[in-house]
Amino acid sequence: MQDKIKIFSGNANPALAQKIADYLDIKLGSSEIKTFSDGEIWVKYNDNVRGRDVFIIQPTFSPPRNLLELLIMIDTARRASARRITAVIPYFGYARQDRKDQPRVAITAKLVANLITTAGADRVLTMDLHAPQIQGFFDIPLDHLYASPILNDYFIKKKIPDLVVVSPDVGSNALARAYAKRLHAPLAIIDKRRPKHDVSEVMNVIGSVENKNVFLIDDIIDTAGTLVNAAKALKERGARNIYAACTHPMLSGKALDRLSDPVISQVTFTDTIPLPEEKNIDKFVVLSVASLFGEAIKRIHTEKSISSLFD
Numbered sequence: 001m002q003d004k005i006k007i008f009s010g011n012a013n014p015a016l017a018q019k020i021a022d023y024l025d026i027k028l029g030s031s032e033i034k035t036f037s038d039g040e041i042w043v044k045y046n047d048n049v050r051g052r053d054v055f056i057i058q059p060t061f062s063p064p065r066n067l068l069e070l071l072i073m074i075d076t077a078r079r080a081s082a083r084r085i086t087a088v089i090p091y092f093g094y095a096r097q098d099r100k101d102q103p104r105v106a107i108t109a110k111l112v113a114n115l116i117t118t119a120g121a122d123r124v125l126t127m128d129l130h131a132p133q134i135q136g137f138f139d140i141p142l143d144h145l146y147a148s149p150i151l152n153d154y155f156i157k158k159k160i161p162d163l164v165v166v167s168p169d170v171g172s173n174a175l176a177r178a179y180a181k182r183l184h185a186p187l188a189i190i191d192k193r194r195p196k197h198d199v200s201e202v203m204n205v206i207g208s209v210e211n212k213n214v215f216l217i218d219d220i221i222d223t224a225g226t227l228v229n230a231a232k233a234l235k236e237r238g239a240r241n242i243y244a245a246c247t248h249p250m251l252s253g254k255a256l257d258r259l260s261d262p263v264i265s266q267v268t269f270t271d272t273i274p275l276p277e278e279k280n281i282d283k284f285v286v287l288s289v290a291s292l293f294g295e296a297i298k299r300i301h302t303e304k305s306i307s308s309l310f311d
Contacts, residue, residue, distance in 0.1 A: 010058035012066040017057040023294030054082040060093035071119040078120030087121040090272035095130040113137040128247040147247040168230040210238035224255040
């Protein structure tokens, strides 16, 4: 497989890319990514990619440079005559703008899908999209992975008694229901209102959490306002220990200060977005999704089913 497949990493998450390559027992491809003095990005593959199955690993979280770097890497591989180019995007940025929820706003999820396709990607591999319908924004094949096997296994091994799974808002209800099913736990939902961007208010808790341990699950933790407000509302209604988890740890703004609140006992993330050392606190647990991405890459290369990973 080493001779037919090439895996390259951008600068966004090289640690995850290395773990994926290690899982596949493949040497990570050699490339150069430089920035000119005026800020322009320059990419060169040192390895021959002609006729190869190329996988480019690059999440597109902020800054926007990560997205632009991915597009240039795709274009470079296309011009170097790669046989097939797969954009491996552990975190798909700009996904939260997936519709016109008010007049005169962009639908950036569709825009980014168009950019990736136009750059020359033949398919996309990503994980836990903020909105599942984004899969339909692409005119090329998209394989959608879920972090649930990794997170579920971790919490099953913890054997937390009297566990209830809670969705922090109605939008995460389907995600929370899937976790509740696998964990054989009841489900509760937070009814939330958002008066403006990055500000949320808890209005009601639907379901019983009194004297229960809570597993609070979401796809993204950004400023952590929604999560911590939800945790406080659950505590007020008699919840015991609260364990929060998400796939993508954005952790922007006041997130660290909020998550330091003892109302949440533990926060579990995956490594789709790297967690800098200065942002790591004692209650954080980071689980790797490298094995899932590695297995998916192997199955794409060998033309085998990916959906069977989640049966």
